[in-house]
Amino acid sequence: MGAPQLATKVGAAELHYEGRVITLPVLEGSEHERGLDTSRLRELTGLVALDYGYKNTGSCRSEITYLDGEQGILRYRGYPVEELAEKSRFVEVAYLLVHGRLPLLAEQQDFSELLTRHSMIHEDMTQFFKNYPEHSHPMAILSGMVVSLSSFYPELSQGNVDEELAHIDITATRLLSKLRTIAAFSYKKSIGEPFVYPRHNLKYCANFLNMMFSSPVRPYDANPVIERALNVLLILHADHEQNCSTSTVRLVGSAKVNLYAAVAAGICALWGPLHGGANQEVIGMLEGIQRQGGDVKRVIERAKDKKDPFRLYGFGHRVYKNHDPRARIIKQTCVDVLRELKVKDPLLDIALELEERVQSDPYFVERKLYPNVDFYSGIIYRAMGIPENMFTVLFSIGRLPGWIAQWKESQEDPEFKIQRPRQIYTGPTLRHYLPIQERG
Ligand code: ACO
16 A cells, blocks of 8 residues: 555546636545646636635545545544444554555464554663653643653664665554553553553453553553443544644655654644544533533523634534534444443533534524534543543544554655745835834
């Protein structure tokens, strides 16, 4: 699995501009999505395509994830995310995303073996954790540690992307495995407990939970309900085509920087409250409602008030204008996990009431604002005992196979270009420097 298939030319569109007719090709993908190829627009007309927030701009061809926001469809390499969440495990989905197909038994075993072999981090790196100030956000530690991997494992990161591509199995598994270890260590640092090292006899999610929750004085046996729920959550976060953090990975990677640096940049982008950081914000919002006596109407009114910058976290999405298929599965998983663990979380009742009210409110209905992937995930994490500042870290672990697959695909694309958008300049026209005494 390498470079993405070329899109088929299925027609042309005419642009009438200043008395000339310019013809631009119309391309079609495998799911009949169509796009106008504007790559020669400036050359032919002197015009650039201006599109704030890239609401309407495709930046690449890709074979990894198919998403139809109007129909609420999400597929990885053709497989519906619902099927994968029900039947697969995160490690298998990671393999699927990176390699383009589900593994055979022997390949799966090799992959698991590689994940185990690469799960430790260089012992010197543990010193870094110790020197971070108390209460550092684990996302800051995570991104710092990932970019530091390039110093500890330099053979794959000297800017020699071709070499990295040749070793993608090692690079990918190394990152997949070590990110989990770094994430658990950053949690242990934040609570002042000793690090727990990865174990060779535990599967990916159980290993992570063990590194998070066992201690020298308290052994931990991963509850299968929690282990399964974690697999489902990581699968549902594993890729989402050209979202903010993935586009960041591709853009930073387009400068031919090493994979670790590109992924570290993706982690920083994911941290933002409008993106993956929303899962932490949701819990803060629900707790705020709880403190106010459970009055959900007040936050709904605030979210609708255009003078108030507040937004209802966990609602709305750039591409889903029907429902987010991940949110449906997560909501059901949330209800199931809380029931099976016999956890009664008042925040779930608040969340359910908020969703119900929002869905009958014309403001949200007209704008097609539905719960997104972040709305219910935090309540599951809470039930698992995962603290709020680790929620987006968990999202990063889930999204990593997608970032790797997208980085790899972009590097192998024969139409590879450094990414460099244009602008329309609206600043001052030519003026000349005045000595400071003459300025007034
Ligand atoms: N609460 C209140 N109003 C909202 C919300 C919200 N959560 N989301 C969108 N709107 C309103 C906007 O104010 C705007 O209203 P207007 O047309 O009257 O000006 C309209 O809906 C369209 O919103 P945009 O901001 O233009 O939509 P965009 O696609 O640019 O933003 C985003 C999408 C960032 C996800 C937005 O819906 C939002 O801020 N949601 C809350 C944060 C969140 O949950 N982010 C996680 C998204 S999932 C993920 O990244 C993993």
